[in-house]
Amino acid sequence: MPRQVNTTELDEFCQLLFRTLDRLGGDLLPLFLSERPTAYEKYPRLLLSCIRYYDNVEAGFEEWKSKVLRDASDYRRQQEFPELLALKKWLLEHRNLFEERKDNLNHLKRSLYARVYEYLYPRRLLTGAYAKANRGNPDALEEDAIRANFREVIRPHIAKLAQVYGEGERLQTIVTEAEEFLLANRQRYRWKLREMEAMETPEQEEAGN
């Protein structure tokens, strides 16, 4: 007999999982959204497959963890390890959601792309907007400058997101997490923007000629 999927708990799980992956850095979740859908889903899907394979949350998580830690950012894997432990704790507390629950796992697999998109888009919109607004100004990607100016620079984008999420706690969480992400990944943004500038300059020069 078909069972109803546990939507509320799975939403909570996804938020926790995406947050952990995002904080662990590396390319666990894409920095720019122009990546293919597989880049969004790779690590979350891997966790689900491991759990499904063993039909045991603990065993599945351990195997997934070793893979994730290999691919995470060198510096951040130490710093964000507690996040992984928190995720494991949550999974163990809610193991009945995953063990012998193909319906929940299948539902998660089907809906993963939409869930990751929903998590990443607003956050990357804010960080990307800040980086773009300060293109050619590497000092703006210093920690103090970000803390001082981040919310001011991206105010129009926050207003845009407020149309979707309202002005409440949810929006504040998104902005705070985006700021933390930018702080943690500012070197990557600096490098990426420089690369993009280098790519665009010859074209602009050609257009100018």
Place this chain on the structure above:
Amino acid sequence: MNRNPFAFVVQATEETLNNWGLADTVSGHTVASLVADGAAYWEQALPDGSHLAVIRLYSPVVRREEVFLGNVLLNDFLSKALMRAVEQGGLGRMALLANDLENYYYLYHGEAALDQMAERFRQEILDSLPALYFGDEDPARGIYGDVGQMLTFQLANREPYPIFVVPKALLPVLLNKVNSHVLSLDINSLDIQKTVATLCFFYARGTRQVDKFDKKKGAFVKRSVSEMQSDFAFLTGAAEDGLLPLGMLREAFVLGEGDCLDEKVYRDRKKVGSVDKEKFVAAIRTFLTNIEAKIAKEGVDTVLASLYEKALDIELWELVRRLLLGTELGFLGFNDDNVGGLSCRFCGASSALVREKTIVSGTGMTKFFNPSPKLPHPKQPGRESLCMRCGISSYLETKLLGMMFASDMPIPKQYNIIFHYGRHNEIAARELAVLIDDILHLLRSFRQKVEDQRSKGERPFFSLEYVKEELARRIEQRRVQESLDQGKIPTAEQALAALIDDEATVPGVEILWYMRRDAETQVYAMGAGDYRLLVFVLPQFEPLVRRRDGGIEVDWNFVPKRFSRSRLAAFTLLALLRKLCGCDGPYYFQSVPTLSPGGFDTNTFYVQGKAENADAAIRHFSAIVNFARRVVKWQDGHSLLADWILLAERLEEDPLGTFSEVLRRTPMRKRDFNKEYRDKFKFRPLAKFESIDETGVIDGTEYLKLIEQLKQL
């Protein structure tokens, strides 16, 4: 909480009693509770020896697409016939208080007993049968439609008129009606082919020897051809018998002295339109006069033996008896069906009497039929499949909607039927029909304009945005020209603009523009009084055209099926009608309105038998439907309407799973918009290429909004 839905019965009772000078003899609330309980009969004696009674007329409705609407019309006719019977028969006074499709509750004042009323009722139906079959529209008598709509066929040889339901005794009336229809046609818009086909069907008299052109031999050869199979054989046969002077026929087809009237010449003249229409009408007039005289002299059964053989062999009083089978007047039942034989294929309740043909049963004729070696096939004579009630219901439906050809077979036209209770009278119903038609015409004119522009090499895209812009331009023009009066009935432009501005009704507008262009909307107010049951008869959807094996396949049923299976799609259409009519009465789609508690609550949509709060349904589903409609992309061999209905259904069933698929198959990144890739995506993006920003993808605000709404489902 909904207010008392039976308040209108209280009001109608009090008004009626006041009009009769019997105020305070019985409480309106007592009558309303009787109606709510479904009481069949209730009586209260009055001091003057008369009595007041609440009488229920019950007539069952068969829930089959082929006969449903016709059965509703039949019941409306019966309900009005009862009132006429009582009042014109001097049996007392009678007023209709409330009705659904099967039950009619009357307030009666007089001295007659029920069996007297029943007898008079039968007589009234008997007297009204010719009007029921062939009468012009008269809603006050429960007569709907027009026989002229049934005579639009171009071929006579596929039984395009449901003659199998018409009793032999009414054939002279039918022929008179056909004659007056043919002679009343406007000469300028006269269609020669249709006119000859009509005459051919009704006045064909056996077979003729005709010179037919044999392509293999390259010469004319004599062949024996049935007049019904060939209009040329029919005309030459009429000329041979002296019913149609040959000279007049030659003049009508503009033939010179040396010209020969053969089949090839006849077809060529018809094809290029070189026919003198005035002389053609004169020839037809002569023919009709001559054949009428011949019929008067020799009888229909002799002159038109083929037609006579097809007509229903039944006495009219027997027909009335069978028509009333299953009905109840108060506590009296008309259930004396003692005729044996097979039961009706549609209702299963009465014995079969009418032969099954596509014009009677639609495309599903003989579907799911297991042949019996002991009985003839339903297509053959001697094997009847339908009872009198179902047969006449089908006839009434065709009389109302007209006929059409589907894959060369004549069938009753298909429509979308929606019911609604509200405070609307017949004039309001007619105004609503006109308004919906005007909106449909407006949409069609926009579409036509786009098609014209495309044929000139321009590339406009027909979309809601296009309609919006065009409307704004027109309204502005009109404002300048005549300065609009506030408070007037909205013009089609204003009504359409209001519908497009409202997110809840936009999908309904899109549904309207997929409706057939050659059909019109009809809105009927059933019953009597202030609170009416409206029947919206909306045009059916355009068929799905697929290219297959180098040819074209037209599927008439695919889109209507997809639409009627989807509750979401039904809600969108109901939301639109609700906005147009402006009241909060209940709407019914694929549901039968009933006057039982919970069966006609205000602010409720009844779809596929389930009740849903209308405001909640509109709020809940409009986001999904709007999203689905906006992202679905046109595909060859697909119906856009069916595709977005399907997507909306899937979004409701598995919101985030389906949404993932939509995102995956939508162009979002720069490279997706390259020539090489852009046609490979199944869905349209919700933002333009220009909106690609620092995230590397198109603006995702609309997608985020929908995810939020989906999570609340």
